[in-house]
Amino acid sequence: MSKLSFGYEALDRTGTLNVGEVPPVPDSERVGLKKKDIAADHPTWCPGCGDFSVLAIYFKLIEQRKIWHENITTVAGIGCSSRFPYFVQGHGVHFIHGRALPYASGVSLSRPDLHVFAFGGDGDAFSIGGNHFTHTARKNIRMTYLVMDNWVYGLTKKQTSPTSPLGFKSKTDAWGSFDRPINPMKQAIAAGATFVARTTHTNPKHLLEMMDAAMDHKGFSFIQCLSECVEFYEGAFDASNPRKGGSFETVPEDHDVTDEIAAYKLADEGFPGKFGIYYKNDRPSKNEQEEALGEKMRAKVQGLEDWQILQKNFDRMK
Numbered sequence: 001m002s003k004l005s006f007g008y009e010a011l012d013r014t015g016t017l018n019v020g021e022v023p024p025v026p027d028s029e030r031v032g033l034k035k036k037d038i039a040a041d042h043p044t045w046c047p048g049c050g051d052f053s054v055l056a057i058y059f060k061l062i063e064q065r066k067i068w069h070e071n072i073t074t075v076a077g078i079g080c081s082s083r084f085p086y087f088v089q090g091h092g093v094h095f096i097h098g099r100a101l102p103y104a105s106g107v108s109l110s111r112p113d114l115h116v117f118a119f120g121g122d123g124d125a126f127s128i129g130g131n132h133f134t135h136t137a138r139k140n141i142r143m144t145y146l147v148m149d150n151w152v153y154g155l156t157k158k159q160t161s162p163t164s165p166l167g168f169k170s171k172t173d174a175w176g177s178f179d180r181p182i183n184p185m186k187q188a189i190a191a192g193a194t195f196v197a198r199t200t201h202t203n204p205k206h207l208l209e210m211m212d213a214a215m216d217h218k219g220f221s222f223i224q225c226l227s228e229c230v231e232f233y234e235g236a237f238d239a240s241n242p243r244k245g246g247s248f249e250t251v252p253e254d255h256d257v258t259d260e261i262a263a264y265k266l267a268d269e270g271f272p273g274k275f276g277i278y279y280k281n282d283r284p285s286k287n288e289q290e291e292a293l294g295e296k297m298r299a300k301v302q303g304l305e306d307w308q309i310l311q312k313n314f315d316r317m318k
């Protein structure tokens, strides 16, 4: 299949359709994009890094959910894990350290037709980006935020992160960390995230299941994904990996995902804990509420474009 004779492939990659080419095939006839269509740069991660699995599963999800190039929206902060958007052929942003969520919020609120995926690490999410995490969760802005938690700062070569366990020896805590680690699951529930799930890079099937369920959620969906840093924290998650003698247990079938207290209890279990959806509720998202407000305003001033309504409001403030 040559690129020139099949307009839609050219359209997907360049966003333009050249004169003389056949028009794009309708959405219903498109097939899911394969890895070869979505992979961009070769990942620069160390061989064996857990982040590779997350990328592979993101590709699978894109294929399975038939997300076309023009709708792929991948946002990240700074860190090894945050290099993610470079490796995906689609719209992507490698933004400021800790600031992936404000950027993703803007995209989500202004483009209701897209599902935004934000990716990052434990440092990016809970250290420098901790405040943004709290506010994006409480505002329930529609997106999926997957944190590749490796319990360390990988990119900057081994500093203590907010999820590093007590006693962890690093370049910032040569004698072992004294600081009580945060628990991302409790943090997400307490902040008001409406979908909170836990998975691991060593179980790709489960990871795909969680990402798929998160994408169906209509508010802020958070996934903590254990992702081993083989360079600076090798073996951190062995106790959760049956291939390393550990145990992988899913959330019990009778767990009520709408019960916040039950979710905290699950989150309070010692490592390796349980994997799956801990918490989920249907509180309206900011997106839905802003959309409803917009409709109400438009109904009051029929015939005006959105920018004209805004202009009128500004004029009134003068």
Ligand SMILES: Cc1ncc(C[n+]2csc(CCOP(=O)(O)OP(=O)(O)O)c2C)c(N)n1
Residues within 6 Å of the ligand: 078, 079, 080, 081, 082, 097, 120, 121, 122, 123, 124, 125, 128, 148, 150, 152, 153, 154, 155, 156, 161
């Ligand atoms: C404002 C700012 N402060 C500090 C840094 C240095 N820095 C880059 S990545 C990083 C931590 C990354 O850790 P994490 O988010 O856990 O990602 P990982 O590399 O482990 O995937 C830090 C402190 C920076 N780039 N910008």
Ligand code: SF4
Residues within 6 Å of the ligand: 044, 045, 046, 048, 049, 050, 051, 080, 081, 150, 154, 155, 228, 229, 230, 231, 232
């Ligand atoms: S330093 Fe760690 S987190 Fe970064 S690419 Fe290497 S293994 Fe992955």
Ligand SMILES: [Mg+2]
Residues within 6 Å of the ligand: 079, 121, 122, 123, 148, 149, 150, 151, 152, 153, 154, 161
């Ligand atoms: Mg990290």
